[in-house]
Amino acid sequence: MSNMAEYPVEHRVSELFAAAKAVQKNAYAPYSHFPVGAAILTPSGRIHAGxxxxxxxxxxxxxxxxxxxAAMVAAGETAISVILTICDSIEVGTCCGGCxxxxxxxATADTLIYACGPDGVRAVFTMEQLLPTSFGPENLNGFVS
Ligand SMILES: [Zn+2]
Structure with missing residues (x-):
């Protein structure tokens, strides 16, 4: 995709886009007819797709x-550096609230979320932008024995 070079090389956007686009083809979406692909880059450099x-x-x-x-966790990893999603929406397709x-x-302090369409990256968000003042594992500190 032509706009991939706009983003820092360490985000590996072209590879993530390719992985997400490939897995999008396998989406099982007989009801919505809205296939989505996602690819995660972890701090170790591995990519996991769903x-x-x-x-x-x-x-x-x-x-x-x-x-x-699930693929990331099954592979023994628990940190997301970058997550990229691709869908065929005309609008920018961001993660749903649950996701x-x-x-x-x-997420880490530096996690980025790329939202893509078939043509390439449409928007990039920080975790704080997508889920401000969020609840996370650290909120349970002192409450879990
Ligand atoms: Zn979702």
């Missing part, structure tokens, strides 16, 4: 971000 998986019992379906996070909280669980 797609949305819908279900005939609609609320049981899972977002692409949830799939990518903002899912990403927040594994």
């Amino acid at each position: 797609c949305n998986v819908e279900n005939a019992a609609y609320p049981v379906g899972a977002c692409a971000e949830a799939g990518a996070i 903002r909280q899912r990403v927040r669980e594994f």
Whole structure:
């Protein structure tokens, strides 16, 4: 994509975009017909991807971000440096509210969220922009034994 070079090389946006676009093709979205792909870059440099998986019992379906996070955790990693999502929306397609909280669980102070369309990056957000004054693991300090 032509606009990938605008972003810092360490964000590996081209690779994340390619990974998200590839997995988007495998999305199971027979009900919404809205395939989404997500790719996560971790501090170790690994990339984990996921797609949305819908279900005939609609609320049981899972977002692409949830799939990518599950793949990351299954691979033994628990920190997100960058997460990039791709969808075919005409508008900027950002993470849903639930996924903002899912990403927040594994976010670092520097985590960035790239929102892409088929043409490339449409917007970039910090965690604080997408989920201001959020609740995270540190809020449980002192309350979990
Ligand atoms: Zn979501």
